[in-house]
Amino acid sequence: MKFSDLHPNIKIRICTDFFTDLTQKTILPFMAIYLSTQIGAGWAGVFLTVNILASMFAGLGAGYWSDRIGRKKLMVLAQSLQVFALICLATANSPWMNSVPLTCFMFLLSSISSGITVPIAGAMIVDVSSEKERQYVYGLQYWTTNVAITFGALLGGLLFEPFRFLLFSLVCVESIATLLILIFCIHETMDSHQHISTDLTKKIRRTTLANTSNKARKSNLSNVINTYRTILKDHRFMVFFTATVLAISLEFQLDKYIAVRLKNEFTAELLGFHVSGLHMFSAIIMINTVLVALIAIPFAKWISHLNSRTIITVGLLLYTAGFATLAFSNWAWLLIASAGILTIGELMYAPVRQVILAGIIPDSNRAAYMAADGLSYHLAALLGSLGLTVGTFIPSYMMAGLYLSMGLAALYFFRVSLRAENGRQQNLSYVDAS
Template sequence: MKFNDLHPNIKIRIMTEFFTDITQMAILPFMAIYFSSYVGAGLAGILLMINILLSIMVGLYSGFLADRIGRKKMLISAQAIQIFALLVMTVVNSPWLTSVWITYAMFIVSNISSSLIGPAASAMIIDVSTEKERPYIYGLGYWTGNIAIALGALLGGLFFEKYKMMLFVMFLFVSIVTLFIIIFFIKETFTFTRDKSETKPSIKTGLIRNYLNVLNDRGFMLFIVATICIMSLEFQLDKYVAVRLKEQFEAELFTFTITGVNMFSIIMLINTITIVFATLQLSKWLGQFNAKKVLTIGLLIYSISFTSFAYSNSFSLLILAAFFFTFGELMYSPIRQTILASIVNEQRRASYMAVDNLAYHVATLIGSIGLSLGALLPSEGMALLYLGLGLCGLVCYRIALSMKEEKEVRVDTQKESVL
């Protein structure tokens, strides 16, 4: 499999998302600091929580809409909204004008735009890819995404404080170019067809009916529960794990003292470097093995590594855990995306992807709760909790996969009986 063999839509999305992620990550992670400096940490936290809730609601509506009007129209509309929001944010963060409240309003609009884009873009990739291509596509997307995040965070760390307007201009420029590319080079991949005997429901009724059908898909919902369990572990890394290391860890290496903050930085550095240099090679090698077994082994490695992060104060063990945690992540993440693409309903792909996006928001909230739990439970207790979450996620994934396999067998049997 080569990049040039992919559908043009997929190649365009991978390239545009790479530059979008760079400029986005140079701004978004630093907005909490920005708002805190103007309105205080307490109010800033509430404002960001409101933003998350709005993004969840818009994301669900976006999935429903993308399954009705098509992927391209959603992408064009959302990208135009993004450009408007960034243009205003650039103006109100210039040397001539500063307004934190207009910035916040446009920050919400910008995040709404991203929520509108997500399900449509994810569904479009499934529309034009085959099951054989998807491990490569998701592995490549995972690799480029992590490089973009690292580059964006570096740019933000260097320039956000003094040159935030320049970063907004960069993001605006990338968004304008992306809109141009979508309009002239992206092809529509989905056309909604309604049964002629079916009456057209209201938007509210159609939305509710649509997501009730998704929620009734037991295999998919088990998959979502598994995703929440596993992703809530990942969101612990920069919360409970970072705080615990800061408070409990200190080690001597030769003549250097390594603090908990230093140790956390080392873990993140190992994670980033390993992803950059090992993702494509590992994905290609793992492609020859059974996906279910790769997923199982990857999640076991991932979960056990996190238990080490929760309680260990050994420098060497934490270094090993950082490598194994990354390899576990590289094993399960692209496979998870590939399996997800194969279990969603063909006529509701964007809606299914919207629910999958919702799982990430729920996992984020659980990650925040984990920080509070860490103040009540000893590190050994948190380690057991992490192991439990990992095993729960693994079991749910395996059951969901078994249900998918049983369904495929039933469909094949029915086809044979018809013939």
């Protein structure tokens, strides 16, 4: 498999996503620090919570309607909203204006735009790729994302506070370029969506044309509600879903509570250089993403001989211990070591999580279950924002204890999910043998 063999849409999306991630990661991880400074940590947590909810509901609506009116139309609309929001963000942080309310409102619009784009871009890649290509495509995306995050964190740590206007302006230029590429280079892929038959497509189009009627709107809403109601009744999946939310919510603590705590509490002399909390936060992100980018593949081969239960147990214990240490320690070398430890843990548990997911979702409702799994990331981000608010009322050692409890609970639920999946495979083997 070669990059040149991929569909043009995929090649374009991988390239544009790299630069989008690179520029946005110079801003997004540092917004919690900015907001906590301007409006207080408590209100910052509330605002970030609202942001996550708005992005989540925007994504649900976008995923539903992209199958009805097309991928490209909604992506262009969302990117246009992104350009508008970023122009206003740059203006609100320019030498001529310093408006916190305008910054907050435009950051909300930017989050809504991202919420619309992410599920549609994912669906577009599935539309034009084969099963054999997807492993290569997603692996390439995983690598480019981590490389972009690495350099984005470095630029953000150096430029966010002293040169915020320049930073927002660079992101705005990149967003305009992406919009032009979407308009002139990206092709509509909805017609190649293999999961919708011709008759069903015609029915959807007729429904879309008639969507001004109350009956059509109620029917659409009823279909969505019934689908997710069925998923909520799937006990095995919901146990897995709970474990995912708890585990990933620790990751979302990094650029919220942990970032703010380091800025307020940490300062040190390291190798003859003065290191601020903001610099240490950038270093932690860089260690995490560089290690993932460099050792993910060889490390996966090295632990492949271990069974899934052992990998996920050791991995989550390391992952949890690393985040718990970041929650209270102000010793520079221990923070650096913890960043490496949690990264090793992430590399161990994350692939097993995907294996468990693939085994517990039914083939007949795969897309709906994958969409529900995507909601776990939004809920985890929500807990991350709430953690920033909770951290204003309790000391750091109690936050560390809370992280330990969340990580151990996630481990328990993952092991329950893995046990249920192993039991299902044994039953299937028995049936096949019969």
